[in-house]
Amino acid sequence: MELLTNQVLAGIATGAIYACMALAVVMIYQAIDHLNFAQGEMAMFSTFISWQLLQWGVPYWGAFVLTLALSFAGGILIERLLFKPLAKAPILTNVAGFIALYAIINSVAGLIWDFTIKQYPTPFGSSPFLGSQLISTHQAGMIGVTILLLIGLFFFFRFTRMGLAMRAAASVPESARLVGINTSWMIALGWGMAAAIGSIAGMMIAPVVFLEPNMMLGVLIYGFAAAVLGGLTSPFGAVVGGFLVGIFENLVGTYIPGVGNELKLPIALALIVTVLVVKPAGLFGRPIVKRV
Amino acid sequence: MTAMLNVRDLRAYYGQVQALHGLSFALDEGSLTTLLGANGAGKTTTLRAICNMVRSTGAIEFDGAALSGRSTENIVRLGIAHVPQGRGTFTTMTVEENLQLGAITRSDKAGIVSDIERMYDHFPVLKQRYAQQAGTLSGGEQQMLAVARALMLRPRLMLLDEPSFGLAPLIVRDLFKILGKINREDKVTILVVEQNAQLALELADQAYVIETGRIVMSGSAAEIGNNEDVRKSYLGY
Amino acid sequence: MSAVQETVTDAPAVEAVPKRAMTLGTGTSLVMLALLIAAPLFVKNFIIFQMTMLLIYGLAVLALNILTGGSGQFSLGQSAFYAVGAYTSAILMEHVGMNYALTLPIAGLVCFVFGFLFGQPALRLSGVYLALATFALATAMPQLLKLGYFEHWTGGVQGLVVTKPDAPFGLPISQDMWLYYFTLVITIAIYIFSVNLLKSRSGRAFMAIRDNEIAASAMGINVALYKTLAFGVSAGITGVAGGLGAIAVQFVAPDGYTITLAISLFLGMVVGGVGWLPGSIVGSAFIIFVPNIAEGISKGLSGAVFGVILFLVIYLVPHGARQVALVAQHLVGKLKQR
Numbered sequence: 066m067e068l069l070t071n072q073v074l075a076g077i078a079t080g081a082i083y084a085c086m087a088l089a090v091v092m093i094y095q096a097i098d099h100l101n102f103a104q105g106e107m108a109m110f111s112t113f114i115s116w117q118l119l120q121w122g123v124p125y126w127g128a129f130v131l132t133l134a135l136s137f138a139g140g141i142l143i144e145r146l147l148f149k150p151l152a153k154a155p156i157l158t159n160v161a162g163f164i165a166l167y168a169i170i171n172s173v174a175g176l177i178w179d180f181t182i183k184q185y186p187t188p189f190g191s192s193p194f195l196g197s198q199l200i201s202t203h204q205a206g207m208i209g210v211t212i213l214l215l216i217g218l219f220f221f222f223r224f225t226r227m228g229l230a231m232r233a234a235a236s237v238p239e240s241a242r243l244v245g246i247n248t249s250w251m252i253a254l255g256w257g258m259a260a261a262i263g264s265i266a267g268m269m270i271a272p273v274v275f276l277e278p279n280m281m282l283g284v285l286i287y288g289f290a291a292a293v294l295g296g297l298t299s300p301f302g303a304v305v306g307g308f309l310v311g312i313f314e315n316l317v318g319t320y321i322p323g324v325g326n327e328l329k330l331p332i333a334l335a336l337i338v339t340v341l342v343v344k345p346a347g348l349f350g351r352p353i354v355k356r357v
Numbered sequence: 358m359t360a361m362l363n364v365r366d367l368r369a370y371y372g373q374v375q376a377l378h379g380l381s382f383a384l385d386e387g388s389l390t391t392l393l394g395a396n397g398a399g400k401t402t403t404l405r406a407i408c409n410m411v412r413s414t415g416a417i418e419f420d421g422a423a424l425s426g427r428s429t430e431n432i433v434r435l436g437i438a439h440v441p442q443g444r445g446t447f448t449t450m451t452v453e454e455n456l457q458l459g460a461i462t463r464s465d466k467a468g469i470v471s472d473i474e475r476m477y478d479h480f481p482v483l484k485q486r487y488a489q490q491a492g493t494l495s496g497g498e499q500q501m502l503a504v505a506r507a508l509m510l511r512p513r514l515m516l517l518d519e520p521s522f523g524l525a526p527l528i529v530r531d532l533f534k535i536l537g538k539i540n541r542e543d544k545v546t547i548l549v550v551e552q553n554a555q556l557a558l559e560l561a562d563q564a565y566v567i568e569t570g571r572i573v574m575s576g577s578a579a580e581i582g583n584n585e586d587v588r589k590s591y592l593g594y
Numbered sequence: 595m596s597a598v599q600e601t602v603t604d605a606p607a608v609e610a611v612p613k614r615a616m617t618l619g620t621g622t623s624l625v626m627l628a629l630l631i632a633a634p635l636f637v638k639n640f641i642i643f644q645m646t647m648l649l650i651y652g653l654a655v656l657a658l659n660i661l662t663g664g665s666g667q668f669s670l671g672q673s674a675f676y677a678v679g680a681y682t683s684a685i686l687m688e689h690v691g692m693n694y695a696l697t698l699p700i701a702g703l704v705c706f707v708f709g710f711l712f713g714q715p716a717l718r719l720s721g722v723y724l725a726l727a728t729f730a731l732a733t734a735m736p737q738l739l740k741l742g743y744f745e746h747w748t749g750g751v752q753g754l755v756v757t758k759p760d761a762p763f764g765l766p767i768s769q770d771m772w773l774y775y776f777t778l779v780i781t782i783a784i785y786i787f788s789v790n791l792l793k794s795r796s797g798r799a800f801m802a803i804r805d806n807e808i809a810a811s812a813m814g815i816n817v818a819l820y821k822t823l824a825f826g827v828s829a830g831i832t833g834v835a836g837g838l839g840a841i842a843v844q845f846v847a848p849d850g851y852t853i854t855l856a857i858s859l860f861l862g863m864v865v866g867g868v869g870w871l872p873g874s875i876v877g878s879a880f881i882i883f884v885p886n887i888a889e890g891i892s893k894g895l896s897g898a899v900f901g902v903i904l905f906l907v908i909y910l911v912p913h914g915a916r917q918v919a920l921v922a923q924h925l926v927g928k929l930k931q932r
Contacts, residue, residue, distance in 0.1 A: 100722055147905065154912035157662070161864040164857060165904035172897030226461060233447055233458050240445035242429040243408070243438075244510065245462035286733070293726055328741075331734030338727040342718045351449070 072315045078204040080311020082273065085211045085266035086281075086288030087295065087303035088218070089259050094297045095235045096255020099156060103166035104263055105285030107143075109278060110170050111136040111264030112271050113178050116185060125188050129268060133261050140260025144253045152249070174278040185271035207269045214265060215304050222300075231255060286330065287314070290337045296350020305349065310337070360418075361386040361514055361546045362407070367415035369399075369406045369570075376402045377413070378570040384514070384548055384563075389540045391557040391578065392550045393591055394567035400550040401442050403567070404516045408432050408439050419514065434462050438507035442518040446499045446506075448492030452483055455491050455502055459509025469509070476505040479535055497528040504532070508539065514546045515539075521553045529553065533560045554591040558582040566591075626872075627782075634774050642770040643842065644882065649774075649781045650838045652878035655862040656788060656871055657831035663869020664792055665824035666804025668721065671712075671728030672859045674735040675705045675829040677851035679836025681739065684754045684846040685747055694759045694841055698780070701837035702830045709829020713822030720807075732856040739848035753847030756840050777838050784831055788871055791827070800824055865907055867916025876915035880907070 089108065093101045111132055118128035147166065151159050189206030222228035234241040234251035241248050266288075267281070274280050291310040295302025314333050321332070341347070362384040369377040377399050384390050394400045406413040408429050417424040424432055433439070438459075447455050456476055460469045477484035480501045486494060491502060500520055507515055517536075521529040537560055540547050551557035558564060564581040566574035574581060581587055634642045658672050682701040686692040692700075712731065719727050738744075740751050748754065761772035791797050799820045802810040811817045840846045858881040865880045866873025888899035911917040 100725075150909060151912065154908070155868065157860075157864050157868055158908050158912045158914075161861055161904060161908050164861060165901040165908070167901070168897040168904070169901035172895050172899075172901070175897075176894050226457075229450075229454060229457060230461055232450065233461075236449055237445060237447055239410070239441070240447060241458075242410075243433055243441060243445060244458050244506065245430050245433040246458075247428070247430050286729075289726060293723060297722070328734075328737050331730060331737055334726070334730030334733065338715070338719070338730055341723050341727070342715050345718055345723065 068319070069316075072319050073312050074200060076312030076315035077208070077308050078200045078311070079273075079315065080291075080308035081204060081207040081211050082266070082270045082284055082307070083287040083291045083310045084304040084307025085207065085214070085269055086263070086284050087291035087307045088211070088214060088300055089263040089266055090288050090292040091295075091297060091300050091303040092218070092262055093255060093259035094292065096231070096252050096259065098235070099159065100289060100292075101259070102160070102163040102285075103170060104259065105281030105288070106167050106170035106174070107136070107140065107260050108263035108267035108270075109281045110174055111139070111260070112185070112267035112276060112280075113174055113278075115264070115268055116183065116271075116276055117178075119186065125186065129188075132264050132268065136264035137257040137261040141253045141257040143260075144256035148256075149249065149253075152252075171278055178278070180277055180279070183276040185268075185276045187272040191272070203272055210265065210269055211304060211307075214262065215300060218262075218300050227254075283330065287311075287333070290334055294337045294340055294347055296347030298351055299347070299349040302347055302349030306347070313337075360384065361388075361420055362548070363416075363418040364403075364407070365416040365418075367403070367406055367413060367417065369402050369411050369413040371402075371411065376411075376570055377406065380415070380567070380570070380572055382565055382572055382575065384546055386546055387540070387544050388563055389537065389547045389561045390549070390563040390565065391561040392548060392565050392567060393552075393554050393557060393581075393587075394550075395591075396552065397569075398567045399570040400567055401518050402570075404439060404441075404518050404548070404550055407516060408437065433510070436510070436513040437516065438510045438512035438514070439516040440503045440507045440518060440520065442522070444499050444503040446491045446494075446503060448490065450491055451488050452491055452494070452502060453487045455506050456483075456509050459506035462510070472509055472511070476508060479508075479539075480505055496523045497525065497532075500524060500528075500532060501535075504536070508543075508545075512545060514548070517547065517549045519550055519552060521551060521556060526556075529556055533557075536560060554587070630778060634771055639768055639770040642768075642774050646770070646774045646777050646842050647839070648875065648878050648882060649777045650835050650842060651859070651862065651882060652875040653781055653784060653835035653838070654832050654859050655866060655874040655877045655881075656785065657828040657835065658859050658863045659866070659869055659871055659874055660788055660792070660800075660831070661824050661828035662863060664797065664804065665800035665821060666807075667716070667821060667824060668725045669728040669825075669828070670725050670853070670856050670860060671731035672828075672832050673851050673853065673856035674728075674731045675709060675832040676836035676839065676855065676859075677735050677739065677846075677848075678708055679705050679833030680840035680846045680851065681748060681754075681836075682833065683837035683840045684756045687756055687841075688754050689747065695776075698834050698837045702834040705833025705836070706826045706830030708833075710822050710826030712829070713825030716825065717818055717821055729853065729856075732853045736848040736852050739851070748848075749846075751848060753845055753850070755845045756843075758841060758844050773842055777842070780834065780838065784834065785871065788831070792871070796820065796823065861904065865904075865914050867914030867919075870914065870916035870919075872919070873915040 086105070086108070089104055090100060093104060114135060115128045115132035118131060119125065123131065143166070148159065148162060151162055187203040187206065189203045191201045191203045194200040194202045194205040222232055230241070230246050231251050231254060233244070234246050234248040238248045270284060271280065274284065287310050288307070291306035292303045294309060295304070295306030310333060313336055314329050317332050318329050360383040364383065365381050367377050367380040368375060380403060392400050392403060402411060405411040407417055407424070409424065409427060409432055410429055419435055419437060422435060447458060453473070456473050457469070460472065463469055482498055483502055483505060486498065491499065494502060504517070504520070520532060524532070533556055536547060536549070539545050549557055549561065558578045558581060561578040564576065564578045565572050566581065566587060574584065574587065634645060654672060654676055658669060661667050661669050679701040682704050683694070683697040686697040686700060687694055716724055716727055739748055742750065758769050758773070760769055761767050765772065792800070799810070799815045802813065802815055803817055803820055807817060862874070862877030862881045866875070866877030884903055885896070885900055888903065889896040891899045
């Protein structure tokens with residue numbers, strides 16, 4: 066029993082990573098109605114930028130805020146330059162665009178900062194949290210940041226005019242235009258916000274997985290899975306999904322014999338797919354009714 | 358009487374198919390006009406063309422300003438509210454949020470709050486359901502919400518696309534009474550597209566009849582209502 | 595009470611290709627065929643090998659085109675079926691000593707069943723959810739192939755070496771050339787089969803499902819059957835491609851069938867034109883040659899160059915090679931009018 070509790074706790078700790086990533090994923094999904102495969106790479110690039118700022122002597126929180134702002138701007142720029150022209154193209158073409166973006170960012174990051182692993186600092190320290198061997202102060206900090214982010218997003222969407230406008234634009238774009246909302250800009254803003262959230266995720270994750278251009282691949286997949294599990298329409302679901310995925314992953318690794326690191330991912334994904342077959346809109350997603 | 362809306366030689370296309378073949382008409386300021394026609398005649402297309410939601414050529418002037426080249430949202434910001442076919446309700450948001458969205462381009466907070474109260478006066482049932490998800494409202498209630506949302510813009514021109522669709526006759530009468538009130542008291546120019554010719558002609562001052570993308574008849578509502586062909590084709594007697 | 599999110603079914607994510615535009619005209623087809631038949635006679639063995647791979651990946655992209663372009667189901671998991679086909683052939687050839695040609699229909703059948711079975715739970719998923727499920731399948735496959743449990747058959751992480759067949763009847767042509775023509779014949783056969791499949795009642799059922807699933811089922815189409823059938827057929831063709839690939843490359847190993855392959859095939863489909871069968875070979879050419887070109891341009895930034903080229907392609911022709919073909923057709927039509 067104690068092993069189970071420990072593994073669950075450890076799962077929650079690692080799950081914070083996925084929850085953070087899942088938030089960014091849901092954010093972009095709300096804006097553009099599909100998943101952006103390059104999300105992880107954008108987060109990675111942002112983290113490298115913050116690392117570079119730190120190398121140049123900028124203090125941690127200064128670099129953090131600056132990176133946030135740059136990521137926000139970068140996200141908007143990428144959308145306006147690269148994806149606005151594709152707005153009328155079929156979805157699959159847009160997906161190809163995401164894949165192209167992935168390749169470009171990964172390659173450029175590799176060129177600028179090379180593929181050797183780098184240490185990345187945490188503002189929370191890494192001593193055991195409250196004396197527990199399973200959660201470090203950094204992991205607790207990560208969970209805290211994720212929850213703060215979630216609350217912030219909740220307030221933004223529920224209580225601000227911009228948030229209302231973005232929800233409207235994502236929900237019924239035509240009606241949004243008919244009340245005067247520039248839906249095209251809402252998409253750009255969605256990208257900016259997703260990039261900013263992604264950068265936070267990256268900066269939280271890097272101390273754990275170490276900084277290198279390929280650091281986000283596994284995280285992104287789990288992030289997608291978490292977002293889908295929680296229901297793509299629900300930021301709260303994304304966070305819960307993230308924690309659940311972390312727990313699944315840990316329990317699977319502990320209790321199913323013969324499962325090494327390589328099989329954890331497919332099994333976790335398979336479990337999520339099973340959930341989806343039972344609850345196609347995810348755990349907290351709104352059931353989707355389709356009319357002809 | 359100044360023309361609030363002036364449409365000249367409007368041609369509209371869905372892909373390769375031409376839906377409007379050179380439409381011309383004008384709306385006087387403060388008038389309540391109805392556009393009648395059968396299914397597929399081009400009524401909805403006309404409204405969509407005014408708001409640049411469909412590819413079109415021709416000249417459309419709103420209060421002297423040319424509308425061509427402007428995006429839908431910019432046209433709306435000029436003061437044209439469009440209640441689309443099917444109502445276009447934000448189903449996942451509450452009634453009150455829908456109303457707030459109607460006013461999203463306005464910056465006068467106090468004015469918005471008092472306008473919402475006015476909408477609740479016009480439509481008491483909305484006040485009852487202010488915190489409810491708009492998608493759970495009945496058809497008639499959603500229609501009222503759509504009209505209220507449009508009014509929150511404080512528009513000078515309001516376009517309504519088949520507001521009677523799917524509604525019980527009594528509800529339609531109530532709705533049309535309110536539209537008449539809004540037209541007279543708030544001085545909103547209204548263009549109502551309708552298949553339900555009878556009620557529309559009772560409500561309106563002016564009327565146009567459209568057939569396969571062309572205006573075939575125009576005049577006062579009374580004239581059109583008494584016209585033999587119109588009675589046979591659209592009024593059933 | 596959680597509110598229900600009502601959606602009127604949007605325009606389908608996969609757009610329809612009008613039937614007459616589904617294939618190349620007879621003239622163009624014959625020219626292509628002539629080229630494909632004649633080319634190997636003038637080039638070196640390595641180029642012939644590359645052309646064989648072109649056909650093989652073309653088949654895999656074709657299979658994806660049937661699944662996504664035909665029945666509207668997204669799949670990022672084709673690499674899994676390709677791998678199963680490859681391993682089936684390899685195992686039958688190396689452990690059972692079966693003749694290479696015979697392994698192909700078996701590989702196809704095994705994959706058909708596999709695809710058909712996978713299609714069952716996939717019935718409840720669509721769009722991004724189906725993409726995720728197929729993605730899971732693709733990531734799982736290399737790991738499954740490495741499992742110690744199967745190592746006796748699969749050769750574990752090392753994989754299996756496959757013997758390349760000689761030309762039969764002592765024909766005086768190289769192994770590469772024989773394999774090319776062998777593959778060509780199979781490719782043509784499958785292409786003709788696929789074209790006819792899409793023109794048939796089943797094909798129309800697929801497309802009805804792609805365009806509007808609810809309406810299709812209301813019309814009496816057995817949606818479940820046709821969706822799983824589409825998966826099965828697509829998997830089967832991919833399996834044959836995999837088998838041919840194993841023979842051409844002369845070995846199979848788990849890391850040769852990763853998610854990268856699945857993504858490449860997806861890109862091949864988009865570049866070729868979703869749902870346009872002739873485009874499959876264009877897509878295949880793209881995924882085989884462009885990465886090499888990119889690396890030639892800049893070793894350090896090969897990924898970025900690839901991405902840029904991909905972007906250029908999708909900006910210029912968002913609908914893929916089909917768009918180019920339509921434009922060409924249009925121009926030819928105009929010339930004829932003069």
